[in-house]
Amino acid sequence: MNRRDLVAGKTIAGAAALTALAATAQAQATAKTTLDRILADKKIRITAEVTSPPFGTLDRNGQLDGSEIATSRQLAKDLGVELELVQVTAPQRIPALLAGRADLAISSLSITLDRAKTVAFCNPHGALSTVITAPKGKPIAAPADMAGKRIGLTRGTLEEAAVPKGAPAGVNFVFFDDIAATIQALLSGQVDGAGMSAFAASSVAERNPGAGLEKKFTVARAYYAPAVRQADHELRQWINTLVFLNKQNGVLADIYEKYTGEKLPDLPVI
Amino acid sequence: MSRDFEWPEFVFLLLAVRWTLALTAVAFIGGGVGGLAVALMWVSQFCAVRAVASVYIALLQSTPLLLELVLGFDGLAVLTGVRLDPWPAVALAFTLYAAAFLGDAWRGTIEAIPRAQWEAGAALALPRRHVLQLVVLPQAVRIAIPVTVGFLVQLIKGTSVAAIVGFVELTRAGQLMVNVTFQPMIVYPVVAVLYFLMCWPLSLAAGRLERRLATGRG
């Protein structure tokens, strides 16, 4: 076989691959809905954000754990399909959904107006509040006390949107790409305080008593819900139904209580 | 209750090494094939083909790996509607990056072969393709080995950037372990040592190969 054949062969193979790729794109764009694909493949891909206890964590064996992971497992079981957890960072939750790396986002995604312009929320399955947490010695009792302090926030989270809104001038906000990084910065003293969910704040404080962390004040309250891409009406309807059923039978309440230690509040519907 | 960095946490990091290695291997093989194509395009007689290769190399080498990864990660879906799982998406981005680097490096080694050899081949009425295949490439491959091994080190280190988008490999595993142990003072140096153990032997080999080549020629 001489070089000409090799080159020609490669060109044909490349062209074939491109055609196949384009064909797949076409097929995905027109024929099937995401729900069809999930049922056909018997597999659903759900985002997993594992640096935000108690919603998502890693257990001692490196396995994914947390209330959102448990919820994802329950929904996949109810759908009767295999679950593939797609690990993401907090800012990557929505991009991963939009780029199709995941079919569904279940990662303590609070329902906000900005997000609703981009993704479609299902009915909420939990509630959280966002707080400022800091070491006991730091005098931060109210938003006004944040002036002159370094406050760590994670991009793409509720706190990123909510904390700066009520803040006075002169707060030095430090933005991280990952909740893990925000927590590390808080514990290593790189920031004076940090915004995160109240549950995460308790969990971090409890797991790290030496740091003497305490909740300073509450910034915002929100309901969090599964989210799908805006075109995926069928999938959203399915998830809503499953959320409804699991609210009725108490499964969601059990999961919430097991991981957060609190009773599941009344959840409105969208 | 914070847990300490003990055996299970270390094992978690060790297991993550395989994803770093797997990603490196896929990108290296894919990048090798792509790089060869780019290098051959560069020595083509057609100026349009050469232009495509040079633009590709220039684009990929003048933009940050992180943004190539993010665009490869999201851009493909946005532009074409093709939705890839995280693994193929990350692997594709690193493959394109590797193809540009190797293409450029191998182009350099092909061009390092003295022009006279092409001319000698032409004088013998050998087709250009045969000169490339029988005369130039065998010599170029020998020169290309050290730089290729050296790039493997760069690729292993480069895969750490995937941690920023949440892809679980060694660096991300380190972040996750810091998040459960709260001991960055131990975890990150351990991560660094694991990278060092992967990269150092390759660096030494690349250096040795380079010296052998230098003395062999002189």
Place this chain on the structure above:
Amino acid sequence: MHYVFQFGVVWDNWQRLLQGAVETVQMSVAAFVLGLLLAGMCTYARGSRSRVLRSAVRGYVEVIRNTPLLVQLFIIYFSLPGLGVRMDADEAAVVGLAVNFGGYATEILRAGIEAIPRGQTEAATALGLRRWRIFRHVVLFPALRIAYPGLAGQFILILLGSSVVSAISAEELTSTVNTLQSTTFRSFEFYFAATAIYLVMAGAARVVLDGLFWLGFERGRPKLGAAGR
């Protein structure tokens, strides 16, 4: 997928993007200058009689070249505070980039110095010049001229590589687009714009660096100080 491009939102934020680009350049230049100083010291130490000093330099170079920049940044920003060494994110980013570049620059300078014929230093010694002066005039400056293309290439790599410092919350172009896209959700448009800006910056840097080479080494007398500026 029905994705509607909205580049208008990128244009609305051009000032922030520009500011991010300026921060990237400032950070890269600071890291380059610091790293070059570090590499100069290492190169000097490498020629010392102290075995410990020589091994320390070798160890530094090997560790830097065989571990990822991102992990080095994590160690500087997250691990060092445990030892009482605390820097804010921007400082940690510059130090991290400088320490990283210093390792590569030390190697590049070594290669440059090895290219200087030994006879030249011997001649200078015979003239009775002091060790430091020999190093500066006979070794370092000519070596810089040889090393310049390699160092200039490294500057481009710092410029592009600095995009990962957003992971430790340092502020530059990539962290700016991270923030913008997380509030507007137009991630593709912003990352595309940022990539284009990096492309322009890298191209401009190449032109400037080539110009500096001409000014410093090619034009008239070889005045070598321009390399670091």
